[in-house]
Amino acid sequence: MSAALRPRVLRALLWAASLTLPLHPLAAAAGTGCEHRSLGADKLAAAAQTALTVADALERRDAPLALVARVGTDLSAQGLVYSHIGFVVRDHRAGRWTAVHLLNECGSDRSGLYTQGLVNFFADDLVNQDARIVWLEQALAQRLANRLRALPQQSLHQPHYNLIARPGSAAYQNSTAWVLETVGASLNEGVSGAGRGPAYRAAERDGFRPDRVRIPYSKRVLGGLFGSNIAFTDHPVSTRLGGDYPVVTVRAIVEYLVRSGRVQAQQEWRGGYEMERLGAL
Secondary structure, three states, X not given: OOOOHHHHHXXXXXXXXXXXXXXXXXXXXXXXXXXXXXXXXXXXXXXXXXXXXXXXXXXXXXXXXXXXXXXXXXXXXXXXXXXXXXXXXXXXXXXXXXXXXXXXXXXXXXXXXXXXXXXXXXXXXOOOOOEEEEEEOHHHHHHHHHHHHOOOOOOOOOOEEOOOOOOOOOOOXXXXXXXXXXXXXHHXXXXXXXXXXXXXXXXXXXXXXXXXXXXXXXXXXXXXXXXXXXXXXXXXXXXXXHOEEEEOOHHHHHHHHHHOOOEEEEEEEEOOEEOOOOOOO
16 A cells, blocks of 8 residues: 555544444444443554554455454364454445444344444454455455445344354354355355345355364353353254354355355464464464
């Protein structure tokens, strides 16, 4: 990005952040039951720097959309790095680079679809400011951008949230499942059948395979793994007894897109520095 363009992008990011503080959902009321938490100056500055770094990278490529992953929860015990992923759309009505993603509403059993500026996307009380951009093949990226700009039409949103939603579940959804199903719907355009089921099956036919998250039965019961946003009953009894839960993770999404040849490029930052080689997901 040129030195002349960089201040304009920063102003645009800060303007977009002012529009999404508090968060603005695409549908339904957001933040119900949330306690207001102010973000410290250091964390806000770190989020703004990550947002500027990501926006800089996005500006360098002629793409209408990319996927951006962040570390909102420490999943290292499960062998995972990135916990959340969303679409970032160029020239969205909400801003130059706008994150469109699904968020659980305050630990409840509900979710909403949100548009956010990049500053807010990275200011959500994250574990760290590591980030990864995934650029998709041009035709798929354009179809996704068109779909996301038209939301809430054909949103594929199931507001009943489950952190460990079973892939393909009609009763529940989490943030990664919504991303995958939105990709599947864009692959399935022009094919008979619409909705979440056909969208998930389109991704399956294209090569998607869910990850496995290990939650032993003893830990689930004795460890107190209960909450409004977790529904173990979404999975069959055999899975609950065995403890290996199929889940749509950031890793599963990105690895599927790479395998299927739908990724043009990736870029990643860890600890504030760009990675010469991509790290684990």
